[in-house]
Structure formats: structure tokens, C-alpha cells
Amino acid sequence: MTTSPLQGLKVLDLSRFIAGPHCAMLLGDMGADVIKIEKKGAGDDSRHFPPFQNGESLYSMALNRNKRSITLNFRDKRAQELLREMVKTADVLVENFRPGTMENMGCGWEDLRKINPRLIMTRLSGFGQNGPYSQRPGFDGIAQAMSGLMELTGNPDGPPMLAGTFYIDYMSGMYATTATLAALHAREKTGKGQMIDVALLDSAVSMLTTAVSTQVNQGITLTRTGNRDRYSSPANVFKTGSGDFILILSGTNPLFKRLAGAMGQPELTTDPRFADVGSRLKNASAIESIIQEWLGTLSTEQALETISGAGVPCAKVASPAEVVRNPQLLHRKQIVEVEHPTAGRVAMSGVTMQLSENPLSIRRPPPSLGEHTGEVLREWLALSKEQIESLDKEGVL
Numbered sequence: 001m002t003t004s005p006l007q008g009l010k011v012l013d014l015s016r017f018i019a020g021p022h023c024a025m026l027l028g029d030m031g032a033d034v035i036k037i038e039k040k041g042a043g044d045d046s047r048h049f050p051p052f053q054n055g056e057s058l059y060s061m062a063l064n065r066n067k068r069s070i071t072l073n074f075r076d077k078r079a080q081e082l083l084r085e086m087v088k089t090a091d092v093l094v095e096n097f098r099p100g101t102m103e104n105m106g107c108g109w110e111d112l113r114k115i116n117p118r119l120i121m122t123r124l125s126g127f128g129q130n131g132p133y134s135q136r137p138g139f140d141g142i143a144q145a146m147s148g149l150m151e152l153t154g155n156p157d158g159p160p161m162l163a164g165t166f167y168i169d170y171m172s173g174m175y176a177t178t179a180t181l182a183a184l185h186a187r188e189k190t191g192k193g194q195m196i197d198v199a200l201l202d203s204a205v206s207m208l209t210t211a212v213s214t215q216v217n218q219g220i221t222l223t224r225t226g227n228r229d230r231y232s233s234p235a236n237v238f239k240t241g242s243g244d245f246i247l248i249l250s251g252t253n254p255l256f257k258r259l260a261g262a263m264g265q266p267e268l269t270t271d272p273r274f275a276d277v278g279s280r281l282k283n284a285s286a287i288e289s290i291i292q293e294w295l296g297t298l299s300t301e302q303a304l305e306t307i308s309g310a311g312v313p314c315a316k317v318a319s320p321a322e323v324v325r326n327p328q329l330l331h332r333k334q335i336v337e338v339e340h341p342t343a344g345r346v347a348m349s350g351v352t353m354q355l356s357e358n359p360l361s362i363r364r365p366p367p368s369l370g371e372h373t374g375e376v377l378r379e380w381l382a383l384s385k386e387q388i389e390s391l392d393k394e395g396v397l
Contacts, residue, residue, distance in 0.1 A: 004031020005358045009184075010380075011092045012037060012083075013067060016044045018140070018166050019124045019200065020096035021063040022173030027092065027180065028066030029351050029360045035376055036064060036367065037083065040073040040397065043369040056343040061366040065338065065348070069367035070376045071397055078396045080105045086380050087112050087119060092180055096124040099134050109195045119193040120183045122176050128199035138200050140166040147204030148211055155226045172203040233280040234259070234287045237317065242300040245317040248291070248307060253277065255312055262310035263294050340365040373397055 009032040013024035021036075021044070028034040038044050049059040072079040084107060087093060093112065095102055102108050102123075109121050123129060126138015141162055144150045149168075154161035179196045187193055205212070210231075211222045222230065229235030232251020239245055250259040253276060260268040268274050268290070273283040280287055295303055300316060307314040318326070324335050324347070336350040351360040373392075377383045383391075391397050 002358055004360065005355065006030040006032040009033065009092065010090045011035065011094065012086060012090050014093065014095040014097070015124065016096060017046055018063060018169035019172040019176070019198075020094050020122075021046070022170055023122060023124065023176040023180070024067065024094045025063055025065060026173065026177045027094075028364075029353070029362070031358075031360070032092070034067040035086070035372075035380070036067040036069045038069060038071050038369060040071045040079075040395070043069075043071065047369060053343040053346065056340065056346075056366075056368070058343075058346065061340070061343065061346055062348055064366040065362055066364050067367055068364070068372035068376055069370055070373040071370040073396055074105060076396050078391070078394075080107060082377075082381070082391075082396070083107055084112070084115055087115050089380065090116065090119060091184070092120045092122060094122045094124070094176070094180075098137065099123075099125055099129045113193065113195075117192055118187060120180055120187065120196065121193070122180050122183075122196040122198070124172055124176050124198045124200070126200050128202065129195075129197045133201075140169040140200065143168045143200035143204040146201055148208060149204055151223055152208075152211065152225075154224045156224050158224070160224070168200050168204045171207065172198055172200050175203055175206075228284060228288075231281075232277050233284040234291055236284075236288055238288070238292050238295050240295050240300040240303045241298050244300040246295070246300065246303060246307075247315050247317060249313040251277065251280070256280065258310045259291075259307065259312045262306050262312065263291070265290070265294075336362065338362055338365045342368055370397075 006027060009027070011024060011027050011032045011034040013021065013034050013036045015021050015024060024034050024036070036044070042048070044060060044064075046060040046063065047057050049057050051058050072082060074080065083105075087107075103111070112119055112121060125134070126142060127133040127136055144162055145160075150160035150162060153163060176196065176198045179198065183194050183196060214220045214222055227237040227247070229249070229251055234256065235249045235251040237245050237247050248259070250256050256274070257266075257269050260266050268287070272279065274280050274287050298306070304314060304316060316322075323329065326335075329335050332350070332354075334350040334352070335347065337345045337347050340346050346365070351362060353360055374385070374388050377388050378385075388397070
């Protein structure tokens, strides 16, 4: 019987929204025992975001599988003490409160490292734990705006655009997961835990590719190019005779030669305007017009078959309705269903990382608010049923 890579690892997840919960969920997918600690009554803010299925938020469920949920009244000193008691045997604590919040509860890094020197405290925030902006509230969209990514997204003659999903949150969650795994590896050598500091703004800036060096080294400010690749051509979205949009990436010299051959226009490769990458970039509109005219005579199926048959990367711009039926994704179990006690069968994305010897899995559906409070407190702190009932009556849980 195979074991999960992080089986036996104990994780406390105090985070909300996307970045922190995504980090903790990835650790859960890898086999860690993740305890989601939520505020009494309301729980994670994302539980109140639509859409809902039988009263449960699909938004929240997308980020919280493979976890157990308990509730604590963080304003109560006894709840704070319970958290510190749980920290004593935890390996990892994930949180994304505004910097200083944990310190105000007596659960800052300096407090917790004294309780458990082996603890890894993974902290996510908008701007980091220090610096002039550290106390500002920050979300994914703020990071997109401040990082320059919005300025790079959208049509040249239109306004800056947000991405269609919260990709900075997801990227920050993945950075936090990577750093947590690195800290766990380091702990194997040193026996000591450490604090991890991940900021949404830092994560966003890390994805600017050449925008930073182009600005600093050359004084050139990059801006929006629509769907056109800024580094090679032709690489853009085109419309087929069927009215669908397809993306074609044929900016390198070998790929452009294949595309020209598939179009029945091999002479394009010797046209001085299109002979190399630099020339095609200067004449991007011209070559795109030629491709668009050709594609207008083909159905989507014909276009994709012809272009992909020539070895040129291309794809129809898919709707979510098409994505959930994609045979490649279904084959790789990237669209799955889990049984939830309240919501029923819920579709979600599958486990993304596939390990040959220690496969990841979905072992638990996303938890209902406080579903495991008694179970976890008995298991982690050896509290009796009577003690738990008393704490509940007194508003601690």
C-alpha cells in the first residue's frame, strides 16, 4: 500500500479566501492532516460567496478539500490558548491575516517559535510582513494593478484589464507551498522551523518576464498588446469561418515555415517582411491579415486539423462548457466529482500533480463549518467530551 508524500504531517490552516487556503489544500492533497481553523459563527469569508449548492459555497469548496474544519472564537483568550496548545504538536501553520493580527492574539512568530521550535509558519499577505505598505489591505486585483500586470493586459486601445481568474492568489499559494516544502526539507537537517513570508505583490512582479529589465536597462515601458505575443509573430487569436476563435503560436522560424506550408503559401518564408522573427514582429499586422484571410475560408475543425497536423501549436478558445468535456482532462482525472454530505455531488478540478510512487488523492470532501471541532480537539488535545461541551456553551468554540 502506497503512502502519501506528506502523510503524518500536521498543518493548521488559519487562512481565508484563496492564496492561503490553496497552499494548505495542496499540502492536504499531498497527504498532510490539515485542520482548517475558522472564526466562530461566520467561518472563512469565502463561505459566503456564490454560487451555492444546497447552501454550500462552491467557491469555498474549490479551495478546501482534504481538510477538517474546527471553529474558534479568536477574540476569546481561551480560544487563543487552545490554538497555542495545538501549535505544540503542529508542523506547519498557514495564515494570511494582515501583518500584526497574529501578534495581537499572542500568536506571532516569536510567540509560537518558543512554543514549538520546529514549527514552520507560512505567512501570506498583500505586501509582506514588513515595508512601507505592509499594513495595507491587499487582494489579487490590487496586486495585478500595482505590479504592472494590468497595464500589460488588454487591447492596446482599451483600458487595463484584470485577468479572468485570481491567478496571483493561486501563484502566491504555490510559492507558499514550495517554500513550505523547502523549509520542511531544511528542518530535516537543522531540526529548526522557520517563518515564511510570501506577498501577493512580490508574486505578481515575479511574472513580469522582461518588463522589469526592459524598463530599467533600456528605458522602454511595455504596455498592452492584446492577444498578440510581444516576443514573436505570428502568435495571436484568429477567427475561423465557423465563427470560433483559435490561438495559433507559430512565432519561431521553424514553426512559421510549417504554418506557411500548411497554408499552401511556402513563399511567405522568403518574403523579406516575414523572413525572420524580427522582421515578422515589425510586420505583425501584415502576416496576421494573411493568416486571417486564409482561416476565414476554413471551418474550425478544418483549421485545427490542418494546423496541428503540420506540427504547429494551436487550440480553439474553449468555454467552460467545453473544458469540462475535454477528453484529455477527463483521461487525466482533472475534472472530478466528490460527494459532499450537504451539497451532494460536487464537480471540481482534480489533483494537478501526479507522482509515480506516492500518488496524491482527494481523501476528504471540503468540510462544513466546524464539522470536526470535537473530533480534532479530542485527537490533538485529548479534551474530553465534557470539556468540549463546556467550551462550546461558553462561546469559546
